[in-house]
Amino acid sequence: MKKYQGFLIDLDGTVYKGTERIEAAISFVKELKKRGLPYLFLTNNSTKHPSEVAKKLRGMDVPAETENVYTTSMATANYLAEHKPKARVYAIGEDGLLSALKEKGFILTDENVDFVVMGLDREITYEKLTIGALAIRNGATFIATNADVALPTERGFLPGSGSLISVLTVTTGVKPQFIGKPEAIIVEQALDVLGTSKEETLMVGDNYDTDILAGIHAGIDSLLVYSGVTTKKHLETVSKKPTYTIDTLADWKLQ
Amino acid sequence: MKKYQGFLIDLDGTVYKGTERIEAAISFVKELKKRGLPYLFLTNNSTKHPSEVAKKLRGMDVPAETENVYTTSMATANYLAEHKPKARVYAIGEDGLLSALKEKGFILTDENVDFVVMGLDREITYEKLTIGALAIRNGATFIATNADVALPTERGFLPGSGSLISVLTVTTGVKPQFIGKPEAIIVEQALDVLGTSKEETLMVGDNYDTDILAGIHAGIDSLLVYSGVTTKKHLETVSKKPTYTIDTLADWKLQ
Structure with missing residues (x-):
């Protein structure tokens, strides 16, 4: 060892x-x-801010500060920053993803987008999927936080980000670059x-x-x-x- | 000939x-x-009632009555009726699908369902996908109106039923019986x-x-x-x- x-x-x-x-x-x-x-x-988990994750951990008596947490949303934002800082991004996701992208200085928009970035979004709508699909068909690079197909919860296994992301993959024929x-x-x-x-x-x-x-x-x-x-x-x-x-x-x- | x-x-x-x-x-x-x-x-097209389709056709001077139209939603309802009349069905779709199922006497419910039936639903929500996924995991038979991945519109190619249906396929690992x-x-x-x-x-x-x-x-x-x-x-x-x-x-x- x-x-x-x-x-x-x-x-x-x-x-x-x-x-x-x-x-x-x-x-x-x-x-x-x-x-x-x-x-x-x-x-x-792409949906939570690292400070929320750290708070949950401290509540369980785990020594954890915000800087001890690294989420796939943070990795996604860093990956984009390496490729195209200040890029125009259409993001489908929850607060953890949106805040990570904003903190890195990306322009969140649905027009003339360089990247479509998708994570788990429990407020998913057909319009969000439509905007994402049209942008990918128009040449935007498709990035996804993680491919997990199921989300374990007390109700059972709910649809995970990988299954929601498949809508864009299937409709455009373009596979995303996964980050997580x-x-x-x-x-x-x-x-x-x-x-x-x-x-x-x-x-x-x-x-x-x-x-x-x-x-x-x-x-x-x-x-x-x-x-x-x-x-x-x-x-x-x-x-x-x-x-x-x-x-x-x-x-x-x-x- | x-x-x-x-x-x-x-x-x-x-x-x-x-x-x-x-x-x-x-x-x-x-x-x-x-x-x-x-x-x-x-x-x-699973979203429209046959009477609406016939009306559109007559507006284009095509001789068409309601009985000249057969939609994949009607085929789906007939298929279910052959397999299990009066079954309990959780349906994800628009009016064309829901009305076809109701007209055939199915019980539309989200509890103890025999079949999860899915078509294009432009009012899709995470909760609908969750109920569908949990029912399939609990043993409901998975039926889908059609596999078309893209919907041609004036805005471009939007997500088709086949791409929305992939959420349930990917998250449960169960492929639906397609009807269309x-x-x-x-x-x-x-x-x-x-x-x-x-x-x-x-x-x-x-x-x-x-x-x-x-x-x-x-x-x-x-x-x-x-x-x-x-x-x-x-x-x-x-x-x-x-x-x-x-x-x-x-x-x-x-x-």
Whole structure:
């Protein structure tokens, strides 16, 4: 086991499950904090501002400030800023996405748009989808925060951003550039924020298809914790394995 | 050229283009009417009641009564009636679909549903998609009026029913049974209404991928008219050809 200097940590299924705390994970984060090891919570939730996410975490006794949170909306805004600062963007999404884009200085508009950016939008309308589809057909670049097809809630699995985004993909024939996990993009953006190198950073998460594959795609080590989505049985079926697997973060010994 | 006793005729691109009449087609329909040859306009438009469609046609001087129109919403309602009369249906769609289901005696509800039925709905909301997704996950059978991915309008190509329906397909992993063209189902339903056999009926349309394939799938002869979507160049690329192709219906000699 290497001595890692930085940690990227998934939230739902890893630190908590819905409104339920995962104690071993919370102790793990507290130990990172105590040792002064930098960590960043990496989430595909595009709808919330990082300050809201941090507030929820503190409410669960997890040491978390706004700057410890990195959302796919922030990664999306940073990705656009690298490609075309001050671009004209038609955004379909909730406050987390819209505020991330505004904070980076993009012009949010539905005319002459350079990028159509889409995330989960629970106020979706046919008119928003129409404007997005027409802009993509007119040549705007199509970017999407994350491909998650389902949103786990107390009501059951609701439509996730990936399923709403499919409307634009199917109607235009254009596939978006996804930014969130399992893409390498969000991990690379997060490493810039965390300030640690690929070699000394560990990606920690419960979901093989998002968290672990994001680590693998970005070329960093990964730790799968069996506290959420991925089961041991499922892991047997995948060809590229995580660097480590563990039943609970209580078993992880920090070097 | 056979002597056909019944005609299934597409609308947009065949009889008119948007608000523009196609004169040769209108003369053709008038000649059918004069000779007493039965015909049925077969449309994948799920949003309108057949009486509205007939009214629009009469406004263009096309001889059309309500009973000459067969929509994919009517085909969907008939299909459900064959499988489970009085079923509990959660419907996502516009008036054409909702009225067709009500007229067939289905119970429109969002609780304990047997079928989720979806067509184009320009008042789509996240809550409708949520109810549909949860019902399908709970075992309701998923039926969709038609797979058209784009809706041609004066603004350009807007999201079609097939693209909205993809939200439920992607989020649940369940593919719907489509009813409209190019499925055989709508053609078989229409033949029952028209009262002619497969051997003596001709499918007439401008779109290879919907109209002509519907005819081919149902095992009836087809006539592609180059007045709309499909070009001669595109037709060269397909393996299963229409029975006949023609530049304009003015060139078609009724036997």
